[in-house]
Amino acid sequence: MTEAKEQSKLLVKDHDVVVPGEVLAEGMEYLPSQGTYRKDDRIYANQTGLLIVEGKVLKTIPLAGVYLPKRHDVIIGKVIDILMTGWRLDTNSPYSAVLPLKDATFDYIKKGADLTSFFDLDEYVVCKIFQVTSQNLVDVSMKGPGLRKLKGGRILKVNAAKVPRIIGKRGSMVSMIKQATSCQLTVGQNGLVWLNGEPEQELLAVESIRKIEVEAHVPGLTDRMKQWLEKKTGKKIEMKPDEEFPEDRRPRHDGPRGPRRDGPRGPRRDGPRGPRRDGPRGPRRTGPRR
Template identity: 50%
Template sequence: MGLMIEDKQFVIPGQRLAEGMDYLPANGTYREEDNIYSAQLGIVNVVGRLVKVISLSGRYIPKTGDTVIGKITNIGFNGWMVDINYAYESALSLKEATSDFIERGADLTKYFDFGEIIVANVINVTKSKAIDLSMKGPGLRKLKGGKLIEVTSSKVPRIIGKQGSMITLIKNATNCKIIIGQNGWVWILGDDLNDEMLAAAAILKIEQEAHTSGLTDKISAFLKENSK
């Protein structure tokens, strides 16, 4: 009697999570007689007596080597916690954040503050789903200004296009700087809001019509019709 799985374990719909009445079903789970089952594909999260499943259907799953866009959510003594559009936050240590020497007790907000946006690499994914990030590498940095949008991570290759052709088309038509994270977050910075909005609309159109043929021509026509 008790838990049949471990915290942070991947589970599938219908998988038995707990037996007996010691645990209570929460989001993404249901009780049937004396057992708790998963109602969806996801990751188990056990908090006290509550058992829930965080859905991963269509969500980003980190892999070592991914380049992601993240948002600083917390600051500790040894670094920062970062939201990368995953079920769990990732960690950015002092060592992987900067080559500068940082004294103990220094104000870390001088480097990265709450809510700031960064580009980073995933350098480690543990069996317990802990994610480690690094900002050491070309193009990895803090992003200032601009607009952040979200797309389905599985559609990222279609948005980029063969050898970057699709995203280059959008950049040239809108004069925007665009960075696409493999986690489905896209950063757009243009000369004005209208340029950013047009780039965002084109990217979202690709996401919606990714399964259709002749998409490059459609996006090219869309950009011409809506340009200044």
């Protein structure tokens, strides 16, 4: 065992871009996680991504790839079909979602009512995924804060793997773009972004989102974007979390695990959201879910 420890060595640096089949570490001391695997005494990457070294654990943050529906994600969907009891939405992923009548609105819908008067074909809605099956059948709901039909504005398609960068820590990046451009902005986890504002400002917002997409893997993104936006607009931009993101939606993906360092807290999750994993009802958690 001691011998194995002596021989263990990391062959790449933290925050390197790694590609499938690349040897990341030799020896038994390092552990494979998301986007990496062990074969004999070596750890290989199996996805193009940014390598993150967390102590002895090696994992990657993907840099590309389509969106896969995940429970509790807030996404932007497009109505593609009207069903007997709801709507079918395109989720910008290989799988479409169903919005059932009962989860669509608080209004009373009469039997046989014309469903297009609520959501018509080609309209966009902000909705939340509340169920994903093993075959990736998706159910969404529109009951919740911020979930609504989108009117006006424009829709932007971005690389779904870069969405966490566009949102930033606790929505800081979104908040910066909002301040700089005074646009309304909603980012769906599925890689669709909705923008609404003055035409020139919208263009600036589009440009900044494209810039984030290209530079997402280069360190110092937030500061760079802040400077860039300040230069473009001449406004002083203050860095603050966005009110739509009271806490990081997916804290598991950022920063080291382990005890939180920012002091004592109340109950870990507040409100009626309930525990994240509640037994076998949720999606199967094996496989490369992001």
